[in-house]
Amino acid sequence: MLETEKLSKKYEHTAACTDICLSIKEGQVFGLLGPNGAGKSTLVKMLMGLVRPSSGKAFIMGQAAGDIEVRYKTGYLPEMFRFYDWLNAWELLSFYARVYQIPADKEKLAIQEALELVGLKGREKGMIKTYSKGMQQRLGLARAILHQPALVLLDEPTSALDPLGRRDVRDAIKRLQQRGTTIFLNSHLLGEVEMTCSHLGFIKQGHLIDAGPIVDFMTKEQEITIEVDNLNHDLFTRWNIEGRAVNMNDKLLQLKAVNREEVPIIINEIVRAGGMIYRVESRSRGLEEVFIDLIENDGAV
Amino acid sequence: MKHVIKLTLKEVVNKRIIHLGIILTLIYLLIYGTGLYYTVKDLGPQGEQFFLLQQIGYQLLILGWYVSTFMVGSMAVITGAGSISQEIENGTILGLASSPLKRSSIILGKFIAYGVVTSLYSSILLTAVMGLNLYFCRLVFDPWGAAAGILIFMLFPLTLLVVTMLFSSLFSTMTAGISAFMVFVVTIIGGFVEQIGALMGNTALINIGIISSLLMPADAVYRLAVAQASSTMAQSSIVNFGPFGTASTPSTLMLVYTIVYIGVLLSAAVYCFEKKDL
Structure with missing residues (x-):
């Protein structure tokens, strides 16, 4: 068209x-x-x-x-x-x-x-x-x-x-x-x-x-919150290095910049490393966050 | 193009400045007629004084025509100045230029509509001036010669209009209006200089007038119209004597030049508008 x-x-x-x-x-x-x-x-x-x-x-x-x-x-x-x-x-x-x-x-x-x-x-x-x-x-x-x-x-x-x-x-x-x-x-x-x-x-x-399609922007780089016990510290360190803006508060693990396809992979990694998962919540970013991220953090063109 | 012509004619009918122009024109004609009335009253239509009345009547007729050029010129500049630029400034052009109308149709449509209005205005005004003289001073002239003069004069607003519209497609409304009026004043002064040069037999002054007429042939059109209208008047030699008359009459080739001039400048206005980012 x-x-x-x-x-x-x-x-x-x-x-x-x-x-x-x-x-x-x-x-x-x-x-x-x-x-x-x-x-x-x-x-x-x-x-x-x-x-x-x-x-x-x-x-x-x-x-x-x-x-x-x-x-x-x-x-x-x-x-x-x-x-x-x-x-x-x-x-x-x-x-x-x-x-x-x-x-x-x-x-x-x-x-x-x-x-x-x-x-x-x-x-x-x-x-x-x-x-x-x-x-x-x-x-x-x-x-x-x-x-x-x-x-x-x-x-x-x-x-x-x-x-x-x-x-x-x-x-x-x-x-x-x-x-x-x-x-x-x-x-x-x-x-x-x-x-x-x-x-x-x-x-x-x-x-x-x-x-691209709006759904791609919204589901790309979601934020997930996992209630987990006995989390392997090496995983925590690796996610930090990958720039996923990790935050651990009590037993709540927050991971940002996660694509929808990565969610089951991350859960699998935690379980295989001996972690006990009680709850997983994912939140899509609002368009405002996508916009600010792309426009403000993308640097000068 | 017909849609633009209709829309522009409707716009003219709704323009307050046009309404004001018409009112001022009526006031002008009232003052002019009053002047003629008191001239006739003082001289009286008898004997030698009748001959004097005829002479003064012809002079007042040409003076009336000359003042009319300013009114017609102002009308042409006022209508043409905002024809393109004002639509760009206030954003209405975006609707028009994004529609299936060609940009050339927009310019030509507006030119035709404004041209019809200003030409009609000029012919009515000149006819009114002649009518008042006919009524009060009982001037003797051939109506067909006068009509031919008025017909030639219709090119006068068109030359001003095309210059103003070219400026309007290039500059802001204010700049277009002022620039067009300045060109008009230059050609008027050039016309004066040419007439004085003819009376003095000074070729240099005549040439200055010719050059200014080539820049914008409005004054030449006016002189040709007066020459045509006065050629059938009994006292035309008196009319010709003076800066408002035709001591130096332009060649009839100037009519051809004027028509070519309008065509070239209109094409330039179309070209400029087509190249313009809106």
Whole structure:
């Protein structure tokens, strides 16, 4: 659905994106995470043809990103969303319905569906200048999905929304996913991403430092707590050397940075060395921990 | 492109500054008409004074046209200055440029819509000025010649508009507006210098005017329009005498140059906008 090959954008003194290689399959909800200024919005803008790449290529549905044909199949909600405030919501969506060549007999239904999906039904005749920022963001989402695109790129879609609004957008994204729409989501809000996305990418200083299914990030490097008696001290020393951040308190052994596959191996090692295990608990890391670990501890790129 | 034209026309109708411009235009016409009324009242339409009235009437007509160039010019700069840059500054362009519209369609659509509005505005304004003179001073002129003059004058706002839109695709709204207005002032001064040069028989001054007209042919278009409109007037020689008139009439080739100029600058605006990161 979406492929980039060493996609880069360099400005006079800075590199906004460097050699981004990304692959998003049909139906995925991909969340791109990164601190402010990491290059998230620039990447999305390159995918939409709004910013010209310095080098590299990007393809959407097999065609060059930014092509007119591709734009018919793509929806986009920019981070800096603003609309013609001298129009009302219906007029704005009607304008875009014509731009996207939605047949006249289907225009009304398409607008109604989009408004309903974002929770703006009944407010469509209000002038946009009277809308709150949150309502404008909902309208932006309605515009992005109006023509039922196969791919939707959302740049910070919940930044102006209150918790109820965020829930509505989450629900909207889920409904889009059920339709088979592929979604590319830029967000600072880790909780939103955790609840919404199937795949993640982490970007730092313009470099994509890691990407993959969200379940891999969450189950990778878990923390396990083992209630154990008669633990062999050599094992304890070895785990410390391996950098597993071992902690032993009374009979509770805490081990960090353990992959899911390693849990039975560790238990087996303890038992074989004469240890008596009474209880094992494993805890997946939250996305916040994953994010901080990758972004903060990964060092300068 | 038709969607952009419709949207832009709707935007113009909703712009407060346009509403203000229309109100100021009506005030201008009211003041101008009042001036004509008192001129006629003092001179009276009889005998030798009627001849004097005709002479003053023609001078006031050209003065009215000349003042109108500033109003039309301001309207073209105001509408064109934010045409691209303001949309970039406030983010509305992201919606438009990410849709299946070509960037060239956005520029051309806006140019056509603003061009129609400013050309219409200029023709209504000039017609109103002529109408007031016709009513108060009973000027004698061929309506077809006047219409041809007004038609030529419609190129005036288009030259200013295309320069302003080119600047708008390159700079911020403020910079675009100020730069376009400065170019306009330079061409006006160039036009003055050319007319004075023609009256003095000074070739150097005439050449300065020609160079400024090549930079932006707005003043040349104005002079050509006046020459066309005044050619059928009984007192046109009087009209031609003065900095607002056509002591030095540009070649009709300037019309061709103006049309080519608009085409080239419009292509440059499209090129700059297509290359721009949004």
